[in-house]
Amino acid sequence: MEYELGIIGAGxxxxxxxxxxxDGGVVTPAxxxxxxxxxxxxxxFTHQLGIKTVEKxxxxxxxxKIVLLSVKPYQMAQxxxxxxxxxxxxxxxxxxxxxxxxxxxxxxxxxxSWRVVRAMPNTPxxxxxxxxxxxxxxWATPEDMATARRLFExxxxxxxxxxxxxxxxxxxxxxxxxxxxYLVEQMIEAGIRLGLPARDxxxxxxxxxxxxxxxxxxxxxxxxxxxxKVTTPGGTTAAAIDHMESHQMGRIIMDALSAAAKRSHEMGx
Numbered sequence: 001m002e003y004e005l006g007i008i009g010a011g012x013x014x015x016x017x018x019x020x021x022x023d024g025g026v027v028t029p030a031x032x033x034x035x036x037x038x039x040x041x042x043x044x045f046t047h048q049l050g051i052k053t054v055e056k057x058x059x060x061x062x063x064x065k066i067v068l069l070s071v072k073p074y075q076m077a078q079x080x081x082x083x084x085x086x087x088x089x090x091x092x093x094x095x096x097x098x099x100x101x102x103x104x105x106x107x108x109x110x111x112x113s114w115r116v117v118r119a120m121p122n123t124p125x126x127x128x129x130x131x132x133x134x135x136x137x138x139w140a141t142p143e144d145m146a147t148a149r150r151l152f153e154x155x156x157x158x159x160x161x162x163x164x165x166x167x168x169x170x171x172x173x174x175x176x177x178x179x180x181x182y183l184v185e186q187m188i189e190a191g192i193r194l195g196l197p198a199r200d201x202x203x204x205x206x207x208x209x210x211x212x213x214x215x216x217x218x219x220x221x222x223x224x225x226x227x228x229k230v231t232t233p234g235g236t237t238a239a240a241i242d243h244m245e246s247h248q249m250g251r252i253i254m255d256a257l258s259a260a261a262k263r264s265h266e267m268g269x
Contacts, residue, residue, distance in 0.1 A: 003033045003267060006064030008057045010036035010045050013096060016125035016155060017068065018049055024154030048239035055060035065152035065239040066147065069095040073267050076100050080108035092144050094151065098170050099267025102137030104165060113139040113254055117148040120166055120174045121156060130156030131173040135163035179256070182208050
C-alpha cells in the first residue's frame, strides 16, 4: 500500500504532528503508517489515532510520499542507513531532529537529488499552540516547503528561515518551553518558602503563567510595555525586577540560549 505519510519514530512530537494532521484533514489515518521500537507507542498510535504501526523504520519509509524523521539526533545516522533502500527517490523527507542538517541527511541517504526539509517544532504542538521553523535543503522546492507547512500549521505557527538560523531557532523556541517551565518551578518553590501551601503556590504560578501568556499573545503591546504596565515605580514588582537586573538576569538568559545554540551546532557536527 502507498502511504501519504510514513512516520519514523512515534514519540510525543510525532504524536502531536499526527494529531494535527488528522484533525486538520491533511492526511487521513488510513494513509499513514508509523514505526517505533516501543510497543507502548505503537499501541497508542494504533488505538488512539487509528494509524497502522510497524516496528522497523524501513517498513514505514517504503512507498511513503512523505517520510517524517522524528528520531533522536544520535539515532539519525543509523535510521537513515536502515531506510535508504526503501525511501522513494520521489519522496519528500522532513526531519525534526535537533542539530541535524539537511546536508547530512542527503549524504546518508546516498546518491540522488533528495528533497529534504528541516523543521524545528516545540512541544506546545500537543495543545495546538506550537511554533515551528522550517528550512529547505538543496533540492527542496517551494511546493515541498508548502507541503511541510501543511504538516505543522494545524497545530502551530510556521515560519521559514535560512538553515544557518536553525541553531538559534532550537535555542529560542525549540527548547523555549523548558525555560518557561523552569521559571514556573522556581516561582512555586519561592511561594512555598514564603509560606504559601504547596497546592496554592502551584495553582497561582500555573494560572499566572497561563494568563500572562494569553495576554502576551493577544495584546498589541510589546513584552516590555506589558511589563511596564505591571511595574509601579517603587512598588513590589519593581523590587523584584531590580533584583533580577542587579544579578544580571538578562545576561544569564542570553548566555543560556547561546549555550543551547552551541550545543545544537555541536550535535550537527
